[in-house]
Amino acid sequence: MNVRYLIILxxxxxxxxxSLSLLVKYLTRKDISTLMIISNAVLQLLTGAYLFLYFRNxxxxxxxxxxxxxHAIEFSFDQYRIFFLLAFLIPSFFTLFHxxxxxxxxxxxxxxxxxxxxxxxxxxxxxxxxxIFYEVMIMAAYVLISVNRQYYASIKYMIFGAAxxxxxxxxxxxxxxxxxxxxxxxxxxxxxxxxTNIHFVFLLFSVxxxxxxxxxxxxxxxxxCHSATNGLISAFLSSFTIFSGxxxxxxxxxxxxxxxxxxxxxxxxxxxxxxxxxxxALILFFEPDFKRCIAGSTVFTIGFxxxxxxxxxxxxxxxxxxxxxxxxxxxxxxxxxxxxxxLKIYGNIKTIVLILIAVGFTVGFxxxxxxxxxxxxxxxxxxxKLINYVTLALMLGSFLKFSYKTGKIKVKSLSxxxxxxxxxxFYLMIPFPFITSGYYLILDLMILFLAAFGARALFEKFDFxxxxxTRYIYINMNYELLYIVILIILQIMLLRLNY
Amino acid sequence: MILxxxxxxxxxxxxxxxxxxxxxxxxxxESLVILTFLTTGYQERAVAPIITDIVTNYVDPxxxxxxxxxxVIGVCFNSLAIAITVKVYYKYHTIKVSELHER
Numbered sequence: 001m002n003v004r005y006l007i008i009l010x011x012x013x014x015x016x017x018x019s020l021s022l023l024v025k026y027l028t029r030k031d032i033s034t035l036m037i038i039s040n041a042v043l044q045l046l047t048g049a050y051l052f053l054y055f056r057n058x059x060x061x062x063x064x065x066x067x068x069x070x071h072a073i074e075f076s077f078d079q080y081r082i083f084f085l086l087a088f089l090i091p092s093f094f095t096l097f098h099x100x101x102x103x104x105x106x107x108x109x110x111x112x113x114x115x116x117x118x119x120x121x122x123x124x125x126x127x128x129x130x131x132i133f134y135e136v137m138i139m140a141a142y143v144l145i146s147v148n149r150q151y152y153a154s155i156k157y158m159i160f161g162a163a164x165x166x167x168x169x170x171x172x173x174x175x176x177x178x179x180x181x182x183x184x185x186x187x188x189x190x191x192x193x194x195x196t197n198i199h200f201v202f203l204l205f206s207v208x209x210x211x212x213x214x215x216x217x218x219x220x221x222x223x224x225c226h227s228a229t230n231g232l233i234s235a236f237l238s239s240f241t242i243f244s245g246x247x248x249x250x251x252x253x254x255x256x257x258x259x260x261x262x263x264x265x266x267x268x269x270x271x272x273x274x275x276x277x278x279x280x281a282l283i284l285f286f287e288p289d290f291k292r293c294i295a296g297s298t299v300f301t302i303g304f305x306x307x308x309x310x311x312x313x314x315x316x317x318x319x320x321x322x323x324x325x326x327x328x329x330x331x332x333x334x335x336x337x338x339x340x341x342x343l344k345i346y347g348n349i350k351t352i353v354l355i356l357i358a359v360g361f362t363v364g365f366x367x368x369x370x371x372x373x374x375x376x377x378x379x380x381x382x383x384x385k386l387i388n389y390v391t392l393a394l395m396l397g398s399f400l401k402f403s404y405k406t407g408k409i410k411v412k413s414l415s416x417x418x419x420x421x422x423x424x425x426f427y428l429m430i431p432f433p434f435i436t437s438g439y440y441l442i443l444d445l446m447i448l449f450l451a452a453f454g455a456r457a458l459f460e461k462f463d464f465x466x467x468x469x470t471r472y473i474y475i476n477m478n479y480e481l482l483y484i485v486i487l488i489i490l491q492i493m494l495l496r497l498n499y
Numbered sequence: 500m501i502l503x504x505x506x507x508x509x510x511x512x513x514x515x516x517x518x519x520x521x522x523x524x525x526x527x528x529e530s531l532v533i534l535t536f537l538t539t540g541y542q543e544r545a546v547a548p549i550i551t552d553i554v555t556n557y558v559d560p561x562x563x564x565x566x567x568x569x570x571v572i573g574v575c576f577n578s579l580a581i582a583i584t585v586k587v588y589y590k591y592h593t594i595k596v597s598e599l600h601e602r
Contacts, residue, residue: 128568132568132572135572139572139579142579143579143583149586151586154583155518155583158583159525162525169536170535172565173539173562176539176561176562177539476596477521477599478515
């Protein structure tokens with residue numbers, strides 16, 4: 001089959017599903033939305049698998065233009081986007097086992113809208129359609145977050161989403177006013193054209209994507225919003241939606257800034273990424289809620305991926321993002337099979353073992369894939385190694401302060417059996433040497449020992465720091481919104497230094 | 500003028516305690532962004548971009564087409580935000596940010 005049609009078909013599949021389920025509902029009063037969700041997931045998995053295999057060694061940008069007009073709608077695909085595709089396909093696969101979490105017709109229809117937005121984001125070829133697909137995705141997500149009646153989380157997500165979208169739209173305007181086109185092919189080779197006032201466009205785009213991807217200090221909403229809903233939607237939000245911010249940052253800021261030689265912007269992203277690793281890890285250490293710990297740990301991963309991408313380690317960063325989708329989805333889905341009493345977590349032995357493996361991946365402990373990504377990146381970067389060990393200790397402590405107990409608790413899901421299969425596929429895909437040294441292994445084991453025996457005691461000794469984020473840093477939503485303005489001011493100061 | 504109103508709206512967004520006021524401030528910011536884009540396509544004595552044999556001087560259609568979409572998205576956001584705010588009020592009996600405790 002022609003890949004051109006598959007690229008166009010990919011976001012159309014959920015839209016066809018919505019149309020059919022609405023049509024059948026109105027004509028016959030029958031609800032086929034569950035069937036549509038399952039068939040859409042299967043078809044998207046097959047289409048996605050074909051696109052993955054086709055583009056895994058593809059050089060350059062594959063562009064599909066819908067008409068001959070110079071501003072026509074474009075779809076495109078390239079080698080980097082297979083990782084975003086994987087980050088979307090992994091939670092899509094779990095939809096096949098957890099679709100019962102979507103309890104009624106309206107929620108299922110909205111979920112299909114959400115899927116349409118996500119899949120459109122992956123294949124879109126121009127920046128304005130990126131904005132539109134993002135809005136389709138996020139509008140559905142606003143409502144899906146409130147399925148457990150956590151309306152405050154929903155409105156918080158809406159306000160941050162709208163603020164970032166307004167900034168992004170302002171950036172699109174300035175981009176157009178500077179004489180640029182909207183297509184990815186133009187933006188990726190911006191160095192050849194060098195449009196006027198492009199540094200202000202980067203300012204607006206980077207701030208918009210710092211909010212969307214939850215870089216520190218605008219990361220306070222993640223724990224609240226991603227932990228508010230059910231496991232399946234949380235898995236999608238923290239595996240793909242939040243990384244659409246990284247997607248935008250990579251395509252609209254990092255790649256063009258690199259081609260124009262704007263090193264200060266990349267340096268700013270590196271500094272912000274380091275802060276996004278360290279401070280959220282500290283906040284997480286004093287977080288008493290396990291689900292908020294799972295949600296909050298995404299921010300730490302975003303920090304490290306931001307650092308990798310802004311340092312030029314694109315494949316490592318994007319591969320890390322795809323692996324993150326795997327373990328984060330499992331953590332959220334397994335959470336629903338746990339019984340939690342304060343700091344004690346009870347579960348089936350299988351659930352607890354898988355949770356602990358996924359925690360190992362979250363913190364980047366040996367022999368997880370994030371460990372080897374870190375090891376390959378940190379060779380020769382001594383100051384980063386220190387930060388890595390501090391964050392490793394904090395992250396391990398934040399999960400090991402809970403005590404895990406096994407018991408005869410009924411396991412509801414079939415997705416457990418696919419854990420080793422997906423894990424094996426990722427290990428086979430590793431695009432870098434699978435190496436480590438004994439010295440680092442001993443250091444990691446020492447940190448594990450410290451975290452296992454000291455984290456709980458430290459957490460209880462400094463109980464006044466419990467809920468560090470909501471108590472001291474993000475006291476209410478107004479403080480969080482103020483941090484956006486601070487980010488803009490910092491970026492303007494950076495630009496003044498640059499010119 | 501746009502910058503001045505934008506500053507007031509941003510100030511309102513940050514300091515306002517009321518969720519409805521925050522949504523209104525976001526609305527103002529979005530409307531100003533749309534207005535700014537429309538002005539980039541404006542030309543003196545130009546007509547609407549409906550191309551015929553007589554019309555030679557017409558405004559740039561791109562900002563108009565794109566902003567129409569942005570306006571639709573803005574309307575969707577408003578209706579959703581206000582609906583969720585009503586739900587927030589029913590559940591927590593307040594729409595003040597300072598009183599809306601997260602847990």
